[in-house]
Amino acid sequence: MIDKYTWYEKIGIYLGIFVFLSFVLSPFVEGFLVSLKPLAQLFSSPYSFWPKNGSFDAYFTIWQTVPLLWLYILNGIFIAGVCTFLGLLMIIPAAYALARIEFRGRGATLSGFLMVNMFSGAVLLIPLYRLMRETGMLNTYFAMIVPGTAFILGTGIWLLRAYMLRIPRELEEAAFADGASRFYTFRRVVLPLAMPGILIAGINCFLSVYAQQFIYALTFNSKSEFMPLSIGLFAFFGRQEVAWNELMAASFVGITPVMIIFFFLQKYLVAGLTAGAVKS
Amino acid sequence: MNVNRSAAIFAWMLLAPALIYVIAIVAYPLVDTILLSFTDTALKKSVNWVGWDNYVRIFKSGFEVIILRTIVWTFFSVSIKMIIGVCGATLLNAAVPGRAIFRVLTMPPWIVPMAIGIFMWGWMYNGQFGMISGLLQRFGLVDGPVAFLAYGSTAFWATIFTDVWIGVPLVTLYMLAAIQSIPKDLYEAAWVDGASRLYRLRRITLPLITPSLITISMISLISTFNSFDIIWILTRGGPSGETTTMIIDTYKTAFGSYKYGEGSARVVLVAICLSIFCFFYFRIVNKLSASQER
Numbered sequence: 001m002i003d004k005y006t007w008y009e010k011i012g013i014y015l016g017i018f019v020f021l022s023f024v025l026s027p028f029v030e031g032f033l034v035s036l037k038p039l040a041q042l043f044s045s046p047y048s049f050w051p052k053n054g055s056f057d058a059y060f061t062i063w064q065t066v067p068l069l070w071l072y073i074l075n076g077i078f079i080a081g082v083c084t085f086l087g088l089l090m091i092i093p094a095a096y097a098l099a100r101i102e103f104r105g106r107g108a109t110l111s112g113f114l115m116v117n118m119f120s121g122a123v124l125l126i127p128l129y130r131l132m133r134e135t136g137m138l139n140t141y142f143a144m145i146v147p148g149t150a151f152i153l154g155t156g157i158w159l160l161r162a163y164m165l166r167i168p169r170e171l172e173e174a175a176f177a178d179g180a181s182r183f184y185t186f187r188r189v190v191l192p193l194a195m196p197g198i199l200i201a202g203i204n205c206f207l208s209v210y211a212q213q214f215i216y217a218l219t220f221n222s223k224s225e226f227m228p229l230s231i232g233l234f235a236f237f238g239r240q241e242v243a244w245n246e247l248m249a250a251s252f253v254g255i256t257p258v259m260i261i262f263f264f265l266q267k268y269l270v271a272g273l274t275a276g277a278v279k280s
Numbered sequence: 281m282n283v284n285r286s287a288a289i290f291a292w293m294l295l296a297p298a299l300i301y302v303i304a305i306v307a308y309p310l311v312d313t314i315l316l317s318f319t320d321t322a323l324k325k326s327v328n329w330v331g332w333d334n335y336v337r338i339f340k341s342g343f344e345v346i347i348l349r350t351i352v353w354t355f356f357s358v359s360i361k362m363i364i365g366v367c368g369a370t371l372l373n374a375a376v377p378g379r380a381i382f383r384v385l386t387m388p389p390w391i392v393p394m395a396i397g398i399f400m401w402g403w404m405y406n407g408q409f410g411m412i413s414g415l416l417q418r419f420g421l422v423d424g425p426v427a428f429l430a431y432g433s434t435a436f437w438a439t440i441f442t443d444v445w446i447g448v449p450l451v452t453l454y455m456l457a458a459i460q461s462i463p464k465d466l467y468e469a470a471w472v473d474g475a476s477r478l479y480r481l482r483r484i485t486l487p488l489i490t491p492s493l494i495t496i497s498m499i500s501l502i503s504t505f506n507s508f509d510i511i512w513i514l515t516r517g518g519p520s521g522e523t524t525t526m527i528i529d530t531y532k533t534a535f536g537s538y539k540y541g542e543g544s545a546r547v548v549l550v551a552i553c554l555s556i557f558c559f560f561y562f563r564i565v566n567k568l569s570a571s572q573e574r
Contacts (some may be wrong), residue, residue: 047414
């Protein structure tokens, strides 16, 4: 009863949602239509929204224009995947310690990890560049993986800790009382129970690295074979005339794999927001 | 006592990998930046200690304009994100058929690589052939083509608009989660008492989501302040520096002119601004983590 809407309220809600989603999705719609238009139509006035003689040609020609496209796509996923894996190896034990063990300096340590988020992106680029150069990591996958991993730790620990706080303590205490070692309890009792939380933290880490690879790849790597999608396609802007239809076609091909994976995992993504956002 | 001690040792063992990593990749570079900022490090071999010279030079070159621009840019971007995000969350919370799919459709700008979304905006802003200029002309709102990225004033708002577009999904879903965590019986009680929908929104929803709104706006503030990709891809800080925020400015100094020393000094100033935000951020985070443990 409380959720019953009158007809004009319903129209208002749908209209509002329509305007909101138009804002969110219009670049994708326009981008897709651009990918179907021949260049001659793109560079003609007046502007026309619908393609004339639209075709999927660009989706075939991109494989010649961007010969490494498949590699760029895989690189993007590979870099984000390795960052997530390395990140989780550090996040899981740290989150457990911060959620369960009482020790001096716990609050400060948690704050310290969250503070790392302040320096993400371009802030530490100069010293990181020097560090990469001195350790010989420039122009390798590590140049993108090493800084990428650092900046997911804070959020990852925060999310997983929030999840672990909600797991009942009794099971651990029982195992501990039975004489199991701390490490055994952690590995055999806590880890299985925390699996959904680990998944939530992992997916959030993956997406945040995946979405923000641009700057490290731009600055620390100049080898085409290691480039992630965003930088590989940025090269379109270096040419005489930007072939927008091919750029859009390549973008859509490039984002499809992760879009599909995400579609199946979106509930964990939203769960991550809920866990981090709202007190239980 | 002994048990506590061994627990503490175990805790630090578990924390060690993450701590060591953060010290090596974040804390050490931070210290390095501060040291570099007092030198004239550049491409040349010799490095000299120059004291406060870099800072003096920065403030003589009209740096306050860049600080002010960054604050204005960040302020508008974050506020617009919050307004659209809260409106979007309220709409997506309405119990109408299809809302599950509407929620999924909100996410794409957040889950594609940022740069890809920005490429699309780059085309939409194109003056001669782009969609926005084309539609404005079609509806007779402007007389000729509008090259959004070619003029300082329009480029400034165009970059803000794109930043809003990238940030809105996260804010919307975060606020939606906050709205959904409000106990249903509050609404039912108000409803029984005859409170209107608008009244319930104003008197129940808005006050109860305020803590979440503060948290997400702080998170958003930091990432907006550090925003690099959008401006770099769309305008590279131009035209004539009018979209150069502090972060873009450090990048141009360090990797455009190879003045690592002076660039570091500019980064230190960015870090000082961030620490001021930081201070407020942690007061909020501490309150929240305390409430999590309860």
